[in-house]
Amino acid sequence: MENFTFYNPTKILFGRNTISQIGNEIKxxxxxxxxxxxxGGSIKHNGVYDTIVASLxxxxxxxxxxxxxxxxPLVEHSNxxxxxxxxxxxxxxLAVGGGSVIDEGKSLASCYYLDNIxxxxxxxxxxxxxxxLFVVLTLSGTGTESNMNSVLSNAALQKKMTLYSPLHxxxxxxxxxxxxxxxxxxxxxxxxxDAITHCMENYFTGTxxxxxxxxxxxxxxxxxxxxxxxxxxxxxYEDRANLAWAAVLALNGVSGAGMNGGDWATHKLQxxxxxxxPEVAHxxxxxxxxxxxxxxxxxxxxxxxxRWAKNVWHCDSIExxxxxxxLKFKSWGSPICIRELGCVAKERLGEIVxxxxxxxxxxxxxxxxDRADIAKxxxxxx
Ligand SMILES: [Zn+2]
Numbered sequence: 001m002e003n004f005t006f007y008n009p010t011k012i013l014f015g016r017n018t019i020s021q022i023g024n025e026i027k028x029x030x031x032x033x034x035x036x037x038x039x040g041g042s043i044k045h046n047g048v049y050d051t052i053v054a055s056l057x058x059x060x061x062x063x064x065x066x067x068x069x070x071x072x073p074l075v076e077h078s079n080x081x082x083x084x085x086x087x088x089x090x091x092x093x094l095a096v097g098g099g100s101v102i103d104e105g106k107s108l109a110s111c112y113y114l115d116n117i118x119x120x121x122x123x124x125x126x127x128x129x130x131x132x133l134f135v136v137l138t139l140s141g142t143g144t145e146s147n148m149n150s151v152l153s154n155a156a157l158q159k160k161m162t163l164y165s166p167l168h169x170x171x172x173x174x175x176x177x178x179x180x181x182x183x184x185x186x187x188x189x190x191x192x193x194d195a196i197t198h199c200m201e202n203y204f205t206g207t208x209x210x211x212x213x214x215x216x217x218x219x220x221x222x223x224x225x226x227x228x229x230x231x232x233x234x235x236x237y238e239d240r241a242n243l244a245w246a247a248v249l250a251l252n253g254v255s256g257a258g259m260n261g262g263d264w265a266t267h268k269l270q271x272x273x274x275x276x277x278p279e280v281a282h283x284x285x286x287x288x289x290x291x292x293x294x295x296x297x298x299x300x301x302x303x304x305x306x307r308w309a310k311n312v313w314h315c316d317s318i319e320x321x322x323x324x325x326x327l328k329f330k331s332w333g334s335p336i337c338i339r340e341l342g343c344v345a346k347e348r349l350g351e352i353v354x355x356x357x358x359x360x361x362x363x364x365x366x367x368x369x370d371r372a373d374i375a376k377x378x379x380x381x382x
Pocket of ligand 1 (some may be wrong): 142194197198267282
């Protein structure tokens with residue numbers, strides 16, 4: 001096993017009726033006022049907002065609301081949140097939502113003191129002090145509720161960038177799986193598919209890290225089983241809870257331990273598409289690309305791909321395993337090629353390739369993909 005550092009300081013409160021503890025947790029951290037960051041306002045219809053406000057008031061925590069975080073969150077919205085924080089002299093952030101809201105909350109947590117938030121995402125500056133972030137999770141999948149990653153987009157520059165910072169670890173994350181029962185199916189499916197792909201991004205660089213590989217296989221099987229069950233019975237608490245916890249473990253450091261950093265090319269290829277097409281959500285983009293990434297790369301580590309096909313999909317060949325995955329994604333209503341995303345113009349694939357090359361100096365861990373590799377995978381995925 002390769003050497004690694006495991007560090008995850010996020011305190012997680014998991015289970016039914018845990019959201020009412022948020023005010024108490026914030027107060028215990030010594031924070032007196034927060035920016036309450038949220039998306040389109042669904043939390044006002046499912047009781048989450050009322051529970052949070054009552055808890056904040058009961059603990060004497062002042063708050064200013066900043067709604068309107070959109071999928072593929074924008075630095076422009078983050079900037080206006082920071083202006084609000086400065087105006088009201090707030091000393092913390094409370095992100096209530098799924099991955100997008102939390103990622104924008106992270107940009108405020110790490111970059112509050114910088115002149116320009118986007119500079120940190122462009123790696124021009126490394127933030128070294130921040131503000132505490134608290135999270136109430138409403139959609140499981142990204143795992144961002146317990147890690148140091150944040151993905152932000154810049155509409156003006158048509159760029160989508162990732163920033164890793166220890167300042168991004170939430171101080172406290174509350175995960176009550178029961179509030180996810182009211183989610184529309186496609187959101188549940190998107191969350192589960194994203195978590196499955198996080199497992200795959202780590203898995204294929206492995207060969208002998210039995211502990212981590214075993215954890216990853218268990219997580220993938222659990223995510224598939226939970227999603228299948230929730231497609232039929234969305235109100236089953238145990239399946240919601242299993243999906244929610246598996247999604248945390250899929251990207252909190254445990255499932256990447258000793259795996260050489262994983263591969264992560266498919267996530268960057270997805271970012272390359274949704275930077276130009278912000279209407280392409282994260283999970284559909286990933287499910288459209290992953291089959292082609294698998295077919296393009298499996299010869300580089302055939303025993304590991306064969307093991308995946310057998311232990312996750314119960315198939316006796318790699319191609320059958322990939323086909324089983326495609327069938328499953330389709331049965332959940334997710335696209336398995338770029339064409340099925342419905343909005344991408346084939347003549348813009350070249351532009352998407354160039355955009356992807358600009359995202360990171362290195363694309364891929366199993367194979368470092370060059371321009372020709374990337375173009376070929378997009379073409380296969382078309
Ligand atoms: Zn992801």
